[in-house]
Amino acid sequence: AARPAPGPTPPRGGGELSIARDGGNDAIALANVRVAGDVFVKLGDGADTFRSWSARVDAYFRIDGDAGNDTLRLADVLAENLTARLGSGNDSFHADRVLVSRKLTLLAMRGADTARLYGCAAAEAEVNGGADYDVLYLGANRFGRLNLYGWERIV
Numbered sequence: 001a002a003r004p005a006p007g008p009t010p011p012r013g014g015g016e017l018s019i020a021r022d023g024g025n026d027a028i029a030l031a032n033v034r035v036a037g038d039v040f041v042k043l044g045d046g047a048d049t050f051r052s053w054s055a056r057v058d059a060y061f062r063i064d065g066d067a068g069n070d071t072l073r074l075a076d077v078l079a080e081n082l083t084a085r086l087g088s089g090n091d092s093f094h095a096d097r098v099l100v101s102r103k104l105t106l107l108a109m110r111g112a113d114t115a116r117l118y119g120c121a122a123a124e125a126e127v128n129g130g131a132d133y134d135v136l137y138l139g140a141n142r143f144g145r146l147n148l149y150g151w152e153r154i155v
Contacts (some may be wrong), residue, residue, distance in 0.1 A: 074098050096118050
């Protein structure tokens with residue numbers, strides 16, 4: 001499905017936003033929002049999907065995938081710090097035009113994972129493939145410092 005065209009500045013939420021799910025196959029979307037504090041997303045076990053687009057997080061943005069074959073997709077996201085921890089399972093992480101003013105951390109953990117970073121920027125990026133056969137796709141990114149390890153294939 002096509003994303004809607006960017007609109008006016010999204011409404012600003014205050015404080016912290018926490019989303020926590022237990023087992024099950026959950027689908028969560030966080031879109032067209034600005035959060036003045038931290039955002040914590042815990043998907044729980046199961047084949048979960050998390051999507052975020054046109055979002056701004058003025059502090060720390062953390063996503064935990066836990067066990068299961070999870071899909072995380074971020075597009076047009078701004079954050080001060082971003083950590084995505086995929087957990088165990090054959091996971092997929094896609095980041096398009098994600099801008100992080102400080103540190104971007106991707107921890108793929110266990111499972112045959114695939115990650116794609118395209119048009120992203122951060123002062124520092126740590127991208128860890130973890131265990132098993134993992135594939136990383138990179139394109140048109142700008143990182144002040146980039147640490148890559150644990151990937152069996154980088155394209």
